[in-house]
Amino acid sequence: MFVRKMKDNGPCQQKSTKKYPFLFYLRGNVVIFGGGNVGMRKARSLSEHELRVIVVDKKEIECDSGISFSRCEIDGTSFKKFIDGDTSLVVCSLDDPELNDKITNYCMEHSILVNNATSRSLGTVAFPALIDSGDDVVAVSSMATCPQCAYALRRYISRELPHMDTFSRLMHNLSDDGVLTRELVASILDDGELLSLIHIGWHEKALDRIRREHL
Secondary structure (H helix, E strand, O other): OOOOOOEOOOHHHHHHOOOOOOOOOOOOEEEEEOOOHHHHHHHHHHHHOOOOEEEEEOOOOOOOOOEEEEEOOOOOOHHHHHOOOOEEEEEEOOOOHHHHHHHHHHHHHOOOEEEEOOEOOOOOOOOOEEEEOOOOEEEEOOOOOOHHHHHHHHHHHHHHOOOHHHHHHHHHHHHHOOOOOHHHHHHHHOOHHHHHHHHOOOHHHHHHHHHHHOO
16 A cells, blocks of 8 residues: 655644635636546546546546546646646645645745645645535535545544435525525424434425424
8 A cells, every 4th residue: 555645844834824614616727737546536526526627647647538638747847837827726646745845836826726735734725525415515624634534524424414415405495495594494403303304315204394393
């Protein structure tokens, strides 16, 4: 098993960096340098959300549909030709941590969102673990301190809260009806029988009970 050692960019930078979770609307291209396991996993995740993804690597790589590929030997200057005004996010997942840092610093200097796969402290974006519940997406993050912890928490939430998509659909039904309020949500969460219906995915029966008992 290959384990990539994460580079520490020093305690001073870690202490001065402030983190807050945001959702970004990406309208431009996503450029991923490095088509290894990490880079391709992120490429597939981004592509599944209908983003335009370009993977750059020195070796020929077979990409899934929806992912573009460009073969190029990346060095300290050649990477710049792949980053332009249409680039909304850059992912640095090369096997060379120093080159990843150089690309990251360039992106930060030009106010381009960037994720550095070999550094927990350098970069502006961390990838969350995602839970797709249909109309909504839940993002779980350890704020880049422990990606494995975020993955574990995502698995725990998915296991302990089955049929989150059913709950999501119900909330959207109530929102469409113009009746969704915080008070209604609190009332729903206090109804054990209703929650049992949600946990087994009985959407119609759950919606009927909400309309009979809570509206």
